[in-house]
Amino acid sequence: MEDCIDELELSRKRMLNRTEYGSTVKSQLLVVFILALMLRSVFVITVPYSPWSDAAVYDGFGWRMSRGLGYVSETGEVTAWYPPLYPLILSGIYSLLGHSILAARMLNVLLDSVTTVLLYCFVNQMCPDVGHLGRRLPFLTGLLYAVNPITIYMSGVTMPEVFFTTLLMGTVLVAFHMRLRVQQSIHRSTLIMTVCSYAVL
Numbered sequence: 001m002e003d004c005i006d007e008l009e010l011s012r013k014r015m016l017n018r019t020e021y022g023s024t025v026k027s028q029l030l031v032v033f034i035l036a037l038m039l040r041s042v043f044v045i046t047v048p049y050s051p052w053s054d055a056a057v058y059d060g061f062g063w064r065m066s067r068g069l070g071y072v073s074e075t076g077e078v079t080a081w082y083p084p085l086y087p088l089i090l091s092g093i094y095s096l097l098g099h100s101i102l103a104a105r106m107l108n109v110l111l112d113s114v115t116t117v118l119l120y121c122f123v124n125q126m127c128p129d130v131g132h133l134g135r136r137l138p139f140l141t142g143l144l145y146a147v148n149p150i151t152i153y154m155s156g157v158t159m160p161e162v163f164f165t166t167l168l169m170g171t172v173l174v175a176f177h178m179r180l181r182v183q184q185s186i187h188r189s190t191l192i193m194t195v196c197s198y199a200v201l
Helices: 002-046 054-066 085-097 101-126 131-147 149-154 161-176 182-200
Strands: none
Touching (some): 002 131, 054 085, 054 101, 085 101, 085 161, 101 149, 101 161, 131 149
């Protein structure tokens, strides 16, 4: 009888620990997302920027597509030299808001903030419960990415790297969740291939 009581008490403590840990994870996710979003937003709003080099090329493609000119170069020639998905997204923004470089940069800000969350989730899955270090590592990883000067800077550049990184982290996270059951594997493999296809574009 005492053994049963002890086992029930142990199970109750485990459930409480899991509940507390789940609450901690949600709080930490919110912190790293808001921190990343704030730092990148401040950078984009306060630092002047004008697209140059490849960034100007992507911006030009997006602007011309938004005006119905198609995926063409400055000279009006059709090209396959640059991948089309990011300019297509820019064209959607420009169609709605005009030729707003700030809006395009804010999209990158949002995407990179989401990447911070995805990175946290990935590390959290890699180290689910490895003592205190395992529980702190996802938060530390998210914080380091959120305050990384390079990622903050790149979030303000109208280039596809930020978009690609978000898709890449999403793919890695989904791949890590894959199970051995055939039906799940088929569905998730299809999802992974789809996301990778978009990343290539």
